[in-house]
Amino acid sequence: MRTDFRHEIPTDAKVFIAGHRGMVGSAIWRRFEAEGYHNLVGRRSSDLDLRDRDATFDFFAQQKPDYLIDAAAKVGGIYGNDAAPADFLSDNLRMQVNLLDAAKEFGLTRALFLGSSCIYPTTAPLPISEDSFMTGPVEQTNFGYAIAKATGVFQVQALRQQYGCSFISAMPCNLYGFGDNFTIPGGHAFPMLMRRLHEAVQAGDDDFLIYGTGTTLREYLHADDVADASLFLLRRYDDGAPINIGAGSEIEINKLVAMMADVIGFEGSFSHDLSKPDGVKSKIMDSGRIRSLGWEPKIGLSDGIRLVYDWFLANQDSYRR
Numbered sequence: 001m002r003t004d005f006r007h008e009i010p011t012d013a014k015v016f017i018a019g020h021r022g023m024v025g026s027a028i029w030r031r032f033e034a035e036g037y038h039n040l041v042g043r044r045s046s047d048l049d050l051r052d053r054d055a056t057f058d059f060f061a062q063q064k065p066d067y068l069i070d071a072a073a074k075v076g077g078i079y080g081n082d083a084a085p086a087d088f089l090s091d092n093l094r095m096q097v098n099l100l101d102a103a104k105e106f107g108l109t110r111a112l113f114l115g116s117s118c119i120y121p122t123t124a125p126l127p128i129s130e131d132s133f134m135t136g137p138v139e140q141t142n143f144g145y146a147i148a149k150a151t152g153v154f155q156v157q158a159l160r161q162q163y164g165c166s167f168i169s170a171m172p173c174n175l176y177g178f179g180d181n182f183t184i185p186g187g188h189a190f191p192m193l194m195r196r197l198h199e200a201v202q203a204g205d206d207d208f209l210i211y212g213t214g215t216t217l218r219e220y221l222h223a224d225d226v227a228d229a230s231l232f233l234l235r236r237y238d239d240g241a242p243i244n245i246g247a248g249s250e251i252e253i254n255k256l257v258a259m260m261a262d263v264i265g266f267e268g269s270f271s272h273d274l275s276k277p278d279g280v281k282s283k284i285m286d287s288g289r290i291r292s293l294g295w296e297p298k299i300g301l302s303d304g305i306r307l308v309y310d311w312f313l314a315n316q317d318s319y320r321r
């Protein structure tokens, strides 16, 4: 990995943020705006379905973006993924292939493809380094999503090798943030726990049920930190290998629930539904590569929980559910 790579993105560059209304895409939009970028472009999926190749290419032909950040994806939790592997595979493959092909075809200066830590094998040694990519089988419950994301890494590598495109791919850990998807069931653990705890307080419940033993460990990063890392990587990273974006530490789900309960004001007891699966015990990533370039997260988990709960309270009418 080159550590001396530097790339300046002009503030008038046209940056297409695919998925700009999503949790991560909207955070990236805010981060770029804060940095003075004033020529950002985004489209809702209802206006531009990125699975549609012709529509995607027409959009690039009209808009002529200089940079692409691909934060558009069909995203879901373990149950949502397990129920629809074909949709997660097909939708994500089509979106990213169309976007990256168009980025190559229209000669974009740089593109960033956002994958996920689930591209790594369940057998990878911990903490999971980028070198574990393709060394074993991925988690079965979300194999459709994981294989689509892994293919995105290969497409970035192939476009770099064949056409010299300065495209990169980055793999964030589990994320949370403003505009998260609070759907129950089918969503991610963090927003589901937050919403369920909030509703438990409202209902006056004296017990809260945690699915599984709650002893699994997960690495959580605020989406605003991923947005910061995305801008950082476009400026500082130019390699075909995926690069991890992690928090650097994990938290036990029981502890996460306790922290949320403190913020939300749930004072009851906790019990466990042991019929529910736990998933892998730990999947912490090794984020040494991005750290060695000089990036680190800025939002700690306790602050992050409070910030997101404040957002959740302020957006009771409109949050995704």
Ligand SMILES: NC(=O)c1ccc[n+]([C@@H]2O[C@H](COP(=O)([O-])OP(=O)(O)OC[C@H]3O[C@@H](n4cnc5c(N)ncnc54)[C@H](OP(=O)(O)O)[C@@H]3O)[C@@H](O)[C@H]2O)c1
Pocket (backbone or CB within 6 Å): 018, 019, 020, 021, 022, 023, 024, 025, 043, 044, 045, 046, 048, 049, 050, 051, 070, 071, 072, 073, 074, 075, 095, 114, 115, 116, 117, 171, 172, 173, 174, 175, 176, 179, 180, 181, 188
């Ligand atoms: N959330 C996590 O924990 C996590 C962890 C690791 C990596 N990531 C990655 O981060 C990226 C963003 O995830 P997120 O959590 O921000 O998801 P999200 O909140 O669900 O946002 C996904 C975005 O993708 C857009 N999209 C979906 N289908 C589309 C289609 N057919 N055409 C056009 N746009 C479409 C949606 O647009 P509309 O809103 O307009 O429909 C939405 O803005 C994804 O690549 C994901 O794999 C997420």
